[in-house]
Amino acid sequence: MSHPFALLANHAVDATRVELEYxxxxxxxxxxxxARVGTAELGSLHGxxxxxxxxxxxxxxxxxxxxFFVVLAxxxxxSFADGRPPxxxxxxxxxxxxxxxxTTWTVTETLRKIYIA
Structure with a gap:
């Protein structure tokens, strides 16, 4: 999902506070x-x-x-449908x-992550 927010070069944001589209x-x-999902695309790098x-x-x-992802909060x-450990x-x-x-996602506390896909 595209979002009007864009992270400019040589800048930083607090990803825990970025406004999301839900x-x-x-x-x-x-x-x-x-279940609600929120997203904000920050930009792209090498595709x-x-x-x-x-x-x-x-x-x-x-x-x-x-x-790849990093969980912030x-x-x-x-869980995986093929039986591998969760x-x-x-x-x-x-x-x-x-x-x-x-996959099956069981979210017990609102989960926020940075993704690279």
């Missing part, structure tokens, strides 16, 4: 909720999109894009999700 999670991805993503407490499913568990996420967690991976 939308409801589509009903076919919702297990328990309601990768960089932004802020946030989700309210809920349980949802997704099919991932290739993404909140808590969640990401990821326990909290502030400071750094992760990589592979494109096409089927």
């Amino acid at each position: 939308r409801d999670v589509p009903a076919d991805q919702l297990i328990t909720g309601p 990768c999109s960089i932004g802020v993503w946030e989700m309210s407490p809920s349980v949802t499913t997704d099919v991932e894009v290739d993404e 909140g808590a969640a568990t990401v 990821l326990q996420l909290r502030a400071g967690s750094v992760g990589h999700l592979a494109a096409g991976t089927a």
Whole structure:
């Protein structure tokens, strides 16, 4: 999702305070909720999109894009449909999700992360 915000070169922002555009999670991805997702694209680098993503407490499913991320706040568990061990996420967690991976996100505290995809 595109956002009118753009991080200028040689500048910095507090990603914990960046205003996000919110939308409801589509009903076919919702297990328990309601769930809201907020995003703000900060810019791009070498063909990768960089932004802020946030989700309210809920349980949802997704099919991932290739993404690296750093959790800024909140808590969640990401479970994998193929049975691999789940990821326990909290502030400071750094992760990589592979494109096409089927996941279930159990967000227990509003989760905010920086993504590079």
